[in-house]
Amino acid sequence: MKVDVILGLQWGDEGKGKIVDVLTPDYQIVARFQGGPNAGHTLEFEGQKYILKSIPSGIFQEGKINVIGNGVVLDPALFRQEVDALEASGHTLTDRLFISKKAHLILPTHRLLDAAMESSKGDSKIGTTGKGIGPAYTDKVSRNGLRVGDLFHNFEEKYRIAIDRHKQMLSQYHFEYDLSELEAQWFAGIEKLKEFTIIDGEHFINKSLLQGDRILAEGAQGSMLDVDFGSYPFVTSSNTISAGACIGLGVSPHTIGEVYGVFKAYCTRVGSGPFPTELTDETGNLLRDRGHEYGSVTGRPRRCGWIDLVALRYTVMLNGVTKLVMMKSDVLDTFDTIKACVSYIVNGEETEDLPFDLSDNIEPVWVELPGWETDMSQMQSEDEFPEEFNNYLTFLEDELGVPISIVSLGPDRKQTIIR
Numbered sequence: 088m089k090v091d092v093i094l095g096l097q098w099g100d101e102g103k104g105k106i107v108d109v110l111t112p113d114y115q116i117v118a119r120f121q122g123g124p125n126a127g128h129t130l131e132f133e134g135q136k137y138i139l140k141s142i143p144s145g146i147f148q149e150g151k152i153n154v155i156g157n158g159v160v161l162d163p164a165l166f167r168q169e170v171d172a173l174e175a176s177g178h179t180l181t182d183r184l185f186i187s188k189k190a191h192l193i194l195p196t197h198r199l200l201d202a203a204m205e206s207s208k209g210d211s212k213i214g215t216t217g218k219g220i221g222p223a224y225t226d227k228v229s230r231n232g233l234r235v236g237d238l239f240h241n242f243e244e245k246y247r248i249a250i251d252r253h254k255q256m257l258s259q260y261h262f263e264y265d266l267s268e269l270e271a272q273w274f275a276g277i278e279k280l281k282e283f284t285i286i287d288g289e290h291f292i293n294k295s296l297l298q299g300d301r302i303l304a305e306g307a308q309g310s311m312l313d314v315d316f317g318s319y320p321f322v323t324s325s326n327t328i329s330a331g332a333c334i335g336l337g338v339s340p341h342t343i344g345e346v347y348g349v350f351k352a353y354c355t356r357v358g359s360g361p362f363p364t365e366l367t368d369e370t371g372n373l374l375r376d377r378g379h380e381y382g383s384v385t386g387r388p389r390r391c392g393w394i395d396l397v398a399l400r401y402t403v404m405l406n407g408v409t410k411l412v413m414m415k416s417d418v419l420d421t422f423d424t425i426k427a428c429v430s431y432i433v434n435g436e437e438t439e440d441l442p443f444d445l446s447d448n449i450e451p452v453w454v455e456l457p458g459w460e461t462d463m464s465q466m467q468s469e470d471e472f473p474e475e476f477n478n479y480l481t482f483l484e485d486e487l488g489v490p491i492s493i494v495s496l497g498p499d500r501k502q503t504i505i506r
């Protein structure tokens with residue numbers, strides 16, 4: 088069988104978690120393939136709301152295996168908090184959450200290094216989530232990382248060597264810190280981690296495929312935060328695009344089936360970096376208020392703007408999206424006019440292609456469409472969609488060249504229409 092991929096097409100927080108949860112019943116395994124606790128994936132059902140960080144969003148559907156893949160960076164301290172909170176609300180995980188031996192560990196000093204590096208950048212800081220993501224992936228690529236599988240092989244010594252190296256780096260940043268509490272939390276997390284089944288993820292996934300299982304690969308962040316193709320350097324440190332699923336799970340490109348590209352009916356970004364369609368006016372504030380656009384990890388207000396079809400065309404191309412998923416349409420329910428950016432004017436020239444440097448002086452070219460001014464949040468079928476909404480869908484499908492197969496009309500699992 089195939090690995091279908093769900094990923095974000097904008098700057099993260101598109102609503103990936105909700106869609107993974109909704110589609111999980113069709114799969115046997117859900118596997119996260121990159122990122123770490125910089126992610127915050129929100130799920131709502133039966134009046135409850137959960138925010139998942141490192142645990143895959145298939146965890147609430149009965150009888151499904153969830154895998155943390157080799158491409159993920161895992162912080163044991165935060166993992167323990169997440170597991171404890173879920174167990175306290177009655178969800179047992181140990182028999183259905185497996186962790187790849189090759190996933191890299193975020194050490195307590197990675198978080199300190201993240202903070203030190205950010206403060207050394209002053210005004211040009213990235214606005215990271217502060218979870219140590221960049222330093223952990225840096226250690227992975229520079230071949231200094233510690234992996235989950237190392238827990239069973241001379242771990243104390245490897246840990247000490249890594250921490251001593253980080254301490255030297257921190258002293259170069261003149262960064263003040265107290266490691267003892269962080270370390271205590273971290274080692275408590277290691278004990279928790281050991282309660283779980285640690286697997287050879289790539290073998291597990293490939294054998295499951297051969298056995299006929301369907302696998303859903305869950306992305307984190309968004310394609311515009313991809314370390315190669317995003318708005319560099321204001322990006323995360325992993326490959327968030329569909330190709331990342333092959334690397335982050337150890338599956339061949341031949342195994343990839345559908346690629347679900349999730350996007351909001353408008354656009355948001357949290358952290359620093361260019362955002363061509365950002366609205367710093369009342370309309371931006373209205374989008375933030377109606378969409379409750381505050382970061383699920385850091386609580387920071389998200390920057391809001393109209394949909395950017397130049398960026399979306401680019402990310403649809405990079406990912407080979409086969410099905411589009413439009414989220415948060417209900418947030419636009421009260422607008423009389425909706426705008427979409429169809430091209431950019433860069434240095435006086437109009438282009439439909441994303442330029443190399445998004446921080447160049449970019450002027451969006453807008454198309455205005457009539458709003459539907461109808462509360463859509465309780466609609467049960469696409470037959471109820473207002474004409475103006477159907478026109479917006481058709482306009483986006485024409486611009487992006489891919490069908491919109493799922494429309495989300497609210498945060499709850501049930502507020503989802505599959506077309």
Ligand code: GDP
Pocket residue numbers: 095099100101102103104105126127128129130131378383414415416417418495496497498499
């Ligand atoms: P993710 O990181 O891509 O999983 O997205 P987040 O969970 O960070 O952010 C999406 C937010 O929008 C969460 O608060 C969701 O509960 C909420 N949400 C998801 N889909 C919809 C929708 O269709 N309408 C509204 N109003 N909220 C939604």
Ligand code: IMO
Pocket residue numbers: 095098099100101122125126127128213214215216217218219220221306307308309312321322323324357358359
């Ligand atoms: P989910 O999976 C939105 C952003 C940060 C910062 C940049 C680098 O919930 O969509 P990092 O901590 O990764 O080094 O930060 O990336 N960022 C996200 N923005 N959603 C996310 O995850 C994000 N994960 C990282 O705000 O700009």
Ligand code: MG
Pocket residue numbers: 099100101126127128129383
């Ligand atoms: Mg999020």
